[in-house]
Amino acid sequence: MARQLALDLTIPPALSRADFLTTGANRDARAMLDAPARWPQGRLLLIGGPGAGKTHLAGVWAAEHGAHVTQAWTLTPANADELVPEAGALVIEDADEIGGQPEAEQGLFHLWNLAGARQALLLISARAAPRDWGLLLPDLRSRLETAAQALLGPPDDALLPAVLVKLFADRQLQAPPEVIDWLALRMERDLDLARRLVAAIDRESLAGRRAITRRLAAELLDKLAPADA
Secondary structure: OOOOOOOOOOOOOOOOHHHOOOOOOOHHHHHHHOOHHHOHHHEEEEEEOOOOOHHHHHHHHHHHHOOEEEEHHHOOHHHHHHHOOOOOEEEEEOHHHHOOOHHHHHHHHHHHHHHHHOOOEEEEEEOOOHHHOOOOOHHHHHHHHOOOEEEEOOOOOOHHHHHHHHHHHHOOOOOOHHHHHHHHHHOOOOHHHHHHHHHHHHHHHHHOOOOOOHHHHHHHHHHHHHHHO
């Protein structure tokens, strides 16, 4: 049977507040984001591994607080001033990527100080704690290491199957419950792997005109899992 060309025509993932799946792995972090009045000096670090939900949570928070969202690597001392609103809010994403980049580090340091002076809320997302970013600027590192942190933990028994169902639904697919259960029992608790696996199942199902079965899921999990070992 000829394989069908698989085009990625999926709709964007659902990223509203109602679409965020809350379990013990992320409940505390979500509660911290919902109470910015309790953030020490109006600043919070949102930390979690790939696929843990940082972008989703930060996007919801930004929408609800009218916050501008900026990638950390774009920061410079020159643009920090225009990014921080008076008594407003700002989200900086992927801050762990700026370690060793003097311009971006100086930009975040300047922005950090401006946020305090202007009483602006500042939410910073990263994959790891500041001590692991490889920062060169001591003053920035010391400020970040003492900031409050909201931690997104690895998926628990409730979160992983729910995420798999959502990932399939985002692609307008409905995987049989036995496939979801089988995957949740056998794959690593890694939400980035879950995202890549569902994408691969979608592509292979379409290209090979195959139903979404445990056999298909097992084939693709075997291909993807070694890279995460």
